[in-house]
Amino acid sequence: MSMVNSMQLSYLYQGFRDPATIHSLATEIKKLASGLDTDVNIMEVCGGHTHTIMKYGLLQLLPENIKFIHGPGCPVCVMPKERIDHAIALANQPNVILVSLGDMIRVPGSTGSLANHRAKGCDIRPIYDPLDTLKIAEDNPDKTVIFFAIGFETSTPMTAALIEQAEQQGVNNLLFHINHVLVPPAIDAVMAEKHAKVNAFIGPAHVSVISGAKIYQAAVDQYSTPVVVSGFEPVDVMQSILSIVKQKSANEAKLEVQYTRSVTFDGNVHAQQLVNRYFELRDEFRWRGLGPIAKSALKLKDEFIQRDAEHHFKSVLPTEPIDDHKACQCGDILRGLASPKECKVFGRGCSPQTPLGSCMVSSEGACNAYYRYGEIPHA
């Protein structure tokens, strides 16, 4: 199969990176924003958007009264150290193969990262597609294969599909350690802060492809803030900013979908059913940087307890919460009370190679994006 012979892949995205479109959106935003008497403090909930904003230098195209507060939506960043220690403890069990997604491999727990433990001899395999785990389990019938599942609503259905396949095919040596978290409770946690400055949200399109735009309706109603569900290309983000500025100018607070390419109000109902078949809400989940948030994460339903690594290996999994380094300001950064460069250890004690806090660990973290791309002043 060679799609590139008939169609250039760039056709799929070049319109969304078109300089003329970006410039005219910037001009329109500037014109409308000049009429506003307050700052627009937009929280882009998802680290993918932070990445877009920094990588494409969008801040430089925006007027001073549009500010970004980088949100907690980076699945690797919000994993508390004790959960990373779970992964490491599991990987160190005899006859265990631990499987996880990309970035998870380099996040440090209290005794190094999974990459460090892989170097010491643990069998730890990074994968791209969760369903590849099925083959690893089938190829290693004498081993216990544990899928260390992370991610927001976007990636949960893939884990659910993996469980379904394992159930249907009777692959019984495949267990799961579930760390799937939810966007709306994180928004509530941010807004519960009495000094919260956020007055608009950009929601991630991929989450809403699954869960629908409807998951933000409560936030719009409760906090009277505009929410725009946005794609990840620079034109997408600029268009979403324009929608927010338009709402602010008209004194409105609405739920809008910019990413109409595939987001609907209700989302992918089939995927939601699949998720509901295997998962239920946890009473509480401790988020790195944000602390414990009620009903903010999922766990396996009791009827699938035989696949739950947290149940099987309970005796070896640490339970004590482990906080980040005292100097780390990730909690404030994730709640929008500080910017990465205001943190004393940014770029000094804390860098992508030796991260002290959650925002520096993953390429989607706010501090990591600032470190990589710099915050080059308005041109």
Next chain:
Amino acid sequence: MLDANKTIQLSHGGGGKEMDQLIKSLFFKAFDNPILRAEEDAAKLQLSGPVAFTTDSFTVSPLFFAGGNIGKLAIAGTVNDLAMMGAQPEYLSCSFIIEEGFSIAELKIIVESMAEELQQSGARIVCGDTKVVPRGCADGLFINTTGIGRIIMPNISTQNLSTDDVIIVSRDIGRHGAAILMAREGLELESDLTSDCASLWPMVEQLIAANIPIHAMRDATRGGLAAVLNEWAKASNVGINLIEKAIPIADEVKGLCELFGFEAHDLANEGTFVIALPREAADGAVEILQRYGHCEKACIIGNVVETHLGKVVLTTPWGSHRYLDLPQGELLPRIC
């Protein structure tokens, strides 16, 4: 005769008859030259004047990839290290560490492609070594090559960039890294994409012959274009400005980067190099490079400035700026 249907045995590294047979019927045959044929304990070389000396070990997985194999890579890699110093590659050593059970037929293909690649630069393998290690102690085959070359153009250095130099890239970037990633297990992709793996001496020789005043020259191997330019900016204490839309990148490489969240300028190359030189010499250099089929995309991608010392700044097609940092950690696909 060596039976191509068989596999390498520990005895092939034992110093006895089997090893002799392997060396004579495979290595000597492919790399034949009088110095190697002398079979002394060490090669005797006639050297005069300044020489460049380099070594590299090759452990690529998979051993065969679109556009080359570990053998071609082992020759091109060392030849290129010499060429980038303005040195004509002359003598190479070659050590094989082979895992017991390795296919002799595959070894033969690898050795033959090494011999073929040597013809690109005219360098000769004049000494070597063969070790066979028990199964499980190596990943199929490792190759080390060391090279010596006569420096023809002195003073090429990472510290030589000066303000008003321009930066040229010899071809589209990121192909080797992308081809290897595609061939790796777990990322099942199909594409016509091939590695850029190639010996660069023929092009460098022409640049030198045309008296192109090269200030710095580097093949953008591991760490890609980003690593080379960051090293230069630091070593010469200058700033480098890059024009994003000028950087040539094949559509397949862009596609892979889009899928997995990589950046083409972080991906490895094995036959792509970057030159810093005075602006007035740039057109001549580009013209020479473009004579070579795979370098038809050679172009100016940026320039050296006195601001943001030690940093590389990329200008987006819509005029905003960002730092282009060194890649960090292992390349892992993004999560969502």
